[in-house]
Amino acid sequence: MCGITGWVSYDTDLTTRRPIVEQMTGTMADRGPDASGTWLRRKVALGHRRLAVIDLARGQQPMTASTPDGTVVLVYSGEVYNYRELRQQLVALGHQFRTASDTEVVLEGYLEWGSAVAEKLVGMYAFALWDERYDRLTLVRDRMGVKPLYLYETPDGGLLFGSEPKAILANPLAARVVDVDCLRELIGFTKAPGWSLWKGMTEVEPGTVVTLDDAGLRQRTYWRLPTWQHPDDQETTVATVRSLLADAVDKQMVSDVPQCVLLSGGLDSSAVTALAARSSLDGPLRTFSVDFAGQEETFQRDEMRTTPDGPFIRDVVAWTGSKHQDVVLDPATLADPDLRRAVVRARDMPIGLGDIDSSMYLLFQAIRADSTVALSGEFADELFGGYLWFHHPAARDADTFPWLAFQNSHTIDRTALLQPGLRSTLDIGTYIADQYATAVAGVDHLDGVDPLERRMRTSCHLHLTRLVRALLDRKDRMSMAVGLEVRVPFADHRLVEYVYNTPWSLKTFDGREKSLLRAAVNDQLPESVVHRVKNPYPTPQDPRYAAALQRQAADVLAETGSPVFEIVSPTWLTTTVAHDPATLPSAARNGLERVLDLYHWFDLYQPHLRL
Template structure:
């Protein structure tokens, strides 16, 4: 896993811009702590930071063959099969890396190499024979890639916005349109917080040459008539999962699994343990000091993770490490700044992001690669709002319709004039209409619930999950850890997406198909466990610490935070009794503090108009 960046210009001589390209590349040193390099030609500059996972000695980048050069991030899991195919075509290899397979795959098949790859990846190829840049992103969007067109017809690109923003040609402007999505959380296609910057869509090839920028979709969720019965479907999912997990264990560096004790991560753990031959599998989990002993069930979490984690460890014989965090450490402003810097935006998830960052940092001390259970809830229908009629049937995104004690009006903390200008309700309605219009339906399916759930599943796989994959990538790569996502394998996604909602819930529970597919591979306690979200500290002292830091923000009335945030809202939040601080208010404080540090780190220029 790595960080990539680059610059294409059809007017300037980029061989004279080494210093700027080095600055762009250096912003991603955390993504690639093992090595870095740049490749310069008059029309193109490529930068790379490397996290060595496959062929540490041979896979140095940017990698070139004559005037064709590649900067590549990710893993291609079928690279050995593609290498054999390329050798049969007469290609000779200098390394054992998947990077060279991608390069020689382009030389053999052009940009249609994308259709042959199985994995998570984002890469850029400069073909000096025709002065053309090709950008490719994996089907599900596991690896990020951003694009910034330039007035001269060229482009800047990078794994993260910070790489693009390091170039003086990129303006650090955030306007009203940019803020609408930050607040609305619909994961609009191609959105970036920064004006003029877009995210390359998953499953897309972008080409840039002197004639302009073009893109084509090489993959999207297929609409298929699922004809397998219940038992055949369960068996097929079991077989696919076993093959996918086995394929994703390939690594030339230490590897482990993220284990929460939930169905998803436990399934990955068990399957990985069954495919591991070089000693016990390493597993890792996160908890907070005293959390299990003082655990209080609520509407989102009915059980602590600890007992279920121990059951899986005993079952699989893994070598386990509990990463136990002090909730007080999560309030460290420097930790918050590191998280905001990793994500390039003030997302406002607070302790969820900061604890995940610390978890990944602890894992990185032991392993370079970790497998995760991410994506299973979106694929198999695990979230509460899939099964809550009011949220399921609402004419909006289900995750926005779902209401509990932690949900909040995301506009409540905004300056009143800005709230009116953003019109978040109208924005969400427009995005929902666009998203629903893009969902294909089978004419043979007439049941209203089935058609509704086809829409909801599509929204999760093309919208919500992309935001969560981005979080996982940014926080893990910020500490040089590669996290793989077996449930995001496109072959598994194609199959499960096309099963009916009746099949997905055949036993009356969430994730019925996954539960049945892995039932024999896990202890009964885990198979029967009700979904529990990622843990957060329940200590009220955490919220009190947020209030103290927010009071410091209030003491700076000229802070740019107050171009966005209402000081009256913040004043009321700071004065609230800490012991009874509502979850919604706590989340609001997290957003304010993220904004405060984001302004300091990025110095954005706001263009806020009605």
């Protein structure tokens, strides 16, 4: 896993701009703490930060290949899990290799197949190739969008690109402008395709190839969710899911550095743990989880969480024999303003998830002391229909995004904290309705299906092309901020294609959520976990955490000239700060998280608002 960046210009000799290119590359030192490299020519400059995972000694980048007509240069982030098979194909076609890295397989694959190499890759990746033979830049992003990639077009017909917005913003050509359209998505949370908080910057869509040459900027989609008639009965379907998932986990256990699994005690992470334990070749599998001091003893059920994680984690550890570590956090650590700044810097925006992000950051930081690669259960809920709102009639049948229709502390009136005038200008309700209509129009359906099947295919499509991309981005940013690579077996596109096209009646054949996954792994897990009800990522319930947020927000309130109040209503903040922390509603607490994120974001990024 790594960070990539680059600059193509047709008006400027980029060999004279090395300090800027090195500054762009340096913004991603956390993504790649092991090595740094740049490659400059008159029209192009490429930068790379490396996190060494495969072929530690010889996988340096930018990586070049010489041809009779010019050099081809690659900067690459991610992992290709079928690189060994592709390498064998390429050797049979006459290619010679200097390294054992998957990076070189991508480079040689491009020389053989051009940009069609993208269709042959299984994995998570974002990469850029400069082909001197044609003075052409090619950008490629993986099918599911596990690895991020952004671009920013420049006035001379060139562009800037980077794994994260901060790499692009380090170039003086990139204006730090945020306008009304940018803010609508930040607050609306529909994960609009291509959206970036920064005006003029766009996210390369998953499954997309972008090319830039003298003819201009073009893009093509090399993969999208396919729609087909499911051919298999229940028994065959369960067996196929088991086989595809086991193969994905097995392939993702390939590494030249220490590995582990993120274990929450839920069905998804426990399934990955059990399958990974069978493939572990270096002694007992390492597993890690996050918890909060005293929370298991004082746990209280709420709208989303019915049980603490601890007992189920211990059951899985005993079942698999993993070597486990709990990372236990306290309110003071979670509320540390320096931690919040680190999280906001990692995300490049004030997303406002607060303790959800900061606890994940600290978990990954602790893991990085032991392991460089971690496997995750992310993506299973979106794929198999695990969220509560898949099974809640009001949310399921609402004509909006299901995760917004299911009312909870993260969705109830996300605009309450805004300045009244801005709230009116943004008109978030209309924005969400427009995004929903666009998203639904992009779903292909089979003929002759009943209304429920049609509705649930739409819902699954929305989750796999919208919601999950936001969650993958979160996991990538929090992990790479501490130099940890997180792999996502459930995002293997072969598994995704198969399960997406499985009828909803099969996905819920036993009347429960995630029936297929439960049946596919039930003999691999303890009974307690097989039958556990879905619980989301944990958050602290200690009122001392809410009190700490209120104290910090009171300090913000005292800065009457703070740019935060171009967005936030001082009246709302005054009322929320004065509330008893022991009874502070979770929606209000989440609002405080957003205010504090905004405060540090303004300080770190100095954005220019056009409202």
